Amino acid sequence: MNRQVWLACILLACAAVALGQVDAEALANSQQDDESWLMYGRNYSAWRYSPLDEIDTGNVGRIAPAWIFQTGVSGKFQTTPLVRDGVMYVTGPSNHAWALDLMTGRELWHYSEPVPDDLPLCCGQPNRGFAILGNRLFKVNMQATLVALDAATGDVVWEVESADYRKGYSNTVAPLVVNGMVVVGIAGAEFGTRDFIDAYDAETGERRWRFRTVPGPGEPGNETWGGDSWKRGGASTWITGSYDPELNLIYWGTGNPGPDLDGAPRPGDNLYSDSMLALDADTGELRWYFQFTPHDVHDWDAVADPVLIDVEIDGQPRKALVHANRNGHFYALDRASGEFLFARAYTEVNWADGMTSAGRPILIPGRTPTDEGTLTCPGMGGGHNWHATSYSPQTGLYYFNSGDGCQIYHGATQDFVEGEYYLGSAMENVTGDPREGSILAVDPGTGDQRWRFALVSPPSSGMLSTGGGLLFAGTQEGYFVALDATDGKPLWRLQTGGPVRAPAITYRFEGRQYVTTAAGSAVIAFALPR
């Protein structure tokens, strides 16, 4: 490379820094960047832990709203905002997004795209956040498209369609940027889709690879689907994965097989539904998989965060992947090989009596859904569902929430109609069972519960842990809460007036620590009084 080219590269790099662009190095070092929040899980290991400690257990009782941004858009706000160079980037439901001034919460730009009237949806129109690279933001839209926006203006740079929404595909996931690619999943298993994980070139939007989560004929795993049931096999990928740069592996969980509650049309284990996948980041090739719930008939998606922790297990240091599955068990896997390390039930479980040495559940008979109904625990939403989790290296604890209780599962055979529900029946609540919840702190090396904070309702929001010894979470009834991360004792709360469905983030701006969450239809930034 000659001197002119070197000089040009240096000038471009300087320009990128000056313009506040996010490069690969910034993403790789996101854990050390106190002034930003650059990806869904804060770092590639999906820890959602910030070392910021200005707000701590001693003073959190004095934090108060610094600003509130009312979006004016109704729906489920499940977003993880991104923060960079004085700007917050927030996605909302129904294809809305905003850039906000970090000092005041004032709107800098607003992006919106209509949701098609004929879009089949199972679960509302939420969106879980942006990804960022260079001066571009990336988000999915409900109609299964991926869009790149100019971070300065919100203008569309490119947009690509991942799948035909008329067939039941939709999208809500926050993308993950890895090696210059934008990695996204897809939703639609409730409509008999056949799902995938995609990687797109961040510059052009061209698709670089696709991994089908239900293998086709001739591919390993297709033999686990009876007949042509693989065509409608589902295995959605609607929650963001994690990434290990040393192994160059992307970890991504998959959802239920279709139809959800009727296993008869799809005899076999139904790979790779309800599984953790380890994919080569450059090619999308499968390196290993682990299936948590073979031949699932209870809609127990494996969509909980795959969190990467180096931890001692049975006296051995392990590069682990931990995951609180919807089927009621907390798992630890070796993230290099996929080896099963252990599983522990964290809520009431009546369908499995432990695991084999390979991690396959030992089934208790009589838990298959029937027309008359079968009482099974946990209920359909889990156990722990999709809500963001947190690992604090300060306490050494892993935090996640749990929906506690049982449901009656009714099964029934139905034919497949493209673009329509393909569920195989539904769940029914148990009379007198209030369906409560909890926030749990677990030792990731053993699965031992250290503390439990009881919730009167199933949980709604994700977790954030901080260097101030705090755990932030929200509730369906609208409370935004700070708990002592060591013992779960509540230290501060605010009734926000709307359900808290989003995980909180934190960052430092002009020397002051802020904690921000979405609640109801608003975004609220908290800080200590000046």
Add this chain to the structure above:
Amino acid sequence: MRWWVLTLLVSLAVAAAGQELERSPFHGDETSIGVGKATFRLRCSACHGIHAEGGKGPPLNRGDFAAGNRDVDIYRVIARGVPGTEMPAYGSRSTEENIWRIVAFLRTFEPVGEERVDGDAERGEAIFWGAGGCGGCHKVGRRGGSYGPDLTRIGRSRSVDHLREALLDPNEDLPAGYFMVKVVTRDGRTISGIGSGIDDFSAQLRDASGKLHSFLREDVESIEREFTSAMPTGYGESLSDQQQRDLLAYMQGLRGEESR
């Protein structure tokens, strides 16, 4: 007929006719009925029962519908909801085709007509406002108490079986928002009432006199949510079988018209 051919034809028909269709185009089509059943179970069964036998909502398996017995009547109720009841409008949440599939599913039940109670509604009304003491807690129209659920339209929204169960075993299936809250204060007093709200940090309740109480968990000894009804048990013993039937006949006739 292949499902997609049928769907195409139906889509064209629905597009051409809008809601002018009188009859579900999916009548007798097993595939469409299966989808309708799945959608019913997902969206409707929490109130109308997993087998459409009724529950918090009226039974839909008897071939007799409060808003009319033509397919289009059922379609309109699903699409537009029933104002003044818990029945929401699904028109903006579901395609026209899928609503017609639900209608086709509901038409698979053999019509047996509305269950009529062998009782005298006038005598039941007298029991309601007299010996039964029901009016002390329940409102019908503008008359009655407000401690329990308003029964002005209860005959439209509950099956007879559900009303009978509510009368004889009120703890079996509590109406939404009618759980009990028991608070024990630091000085040992117990205050109970119907919970207006409860969360992880507070509870609000109305006692039997209608007085509102609000507590923070940190200020009291305990707050417990109890899934029992404030309605007294024992009507199975205090009312004769005939009196029960009379009372049920009265309640079955409460459909939101001018209260007597």
